[in-house]
Amino acid sequence: MTESEQWLELLGPVPAKGGECKRRVMYDAPFTDWVEVKLVLGDNVGSTRVVTAMFDADDKPGSVSDMIALDGGRHQETVSGRWEATGRIEGFYTLIENEKSMRGPLTPADEERLRALAAALRRRYP
Numbered sequence: 536m537t538e539s540e541q542w543l544e545l546l547g548p549v550p551a552k553g554g555e556c557k558r559r560v561m562y563d564a565p566f567t568d569w570v571e572v573k574l575v576l577g578d579n580v581g582s583t584r585v586v587t588a589m590f591d592a593d594d595k596p597g598s599v600s601d602m603i604a605l606d607g608g609r610h611q612e613t614v615s616g617r618w619e620a621t622g623r624i625e626g627f628y629t630l631i632e633n634e635k636s637m638r639g640p641l642t643p644a645d646e647e648r649l650r651a652l653a654a655a656l657r658r659r660y661p
Contacts, residue, residue, distance in 0.1 A: 542576050543584050545603045545612045546648040549574055549655050558660045568592035572656040581607060588656040596653040599624075609633055616641055616649055624649055 554576040577583040600615030616626020
């Protein structure tokens with residue numbers, strides 16, 4: 536698997552540079568002074584990956600999601616979650632393929648990968 540193919544893998548690592556990465560400060564309650572970082576990878580035609588993380592006013596992660604769309608969007612997978620007060624990430628995995636969908640809970644491995652993705656996006660905008 537090439538490095539660029541690895542970047543298009545759900546919950547896989549993201550590049551330290553490259554892709555289209557944007558940072559947006561939010562001003563409306565209840566997210567005043569939160570920051571959203573969004574990274575888009577792929578060709579936006581056949582294969583696309585969008586990784587998004589939100590950080591609160593104290594720079595702590597609040598939520599993170601990873602979505603891949605393949606085959607012109609006919610195959611989509613998403614893993615997303617939000618940080619709870621306990622430190623756990625509550626969320627779900629969703630698969631949509633040819634208009635059929637399936638949803639399931641996060642595994643501990645999913646939680647760890649989401650933590651790594653949030654940290655990687657945070658490093659994109661120190």
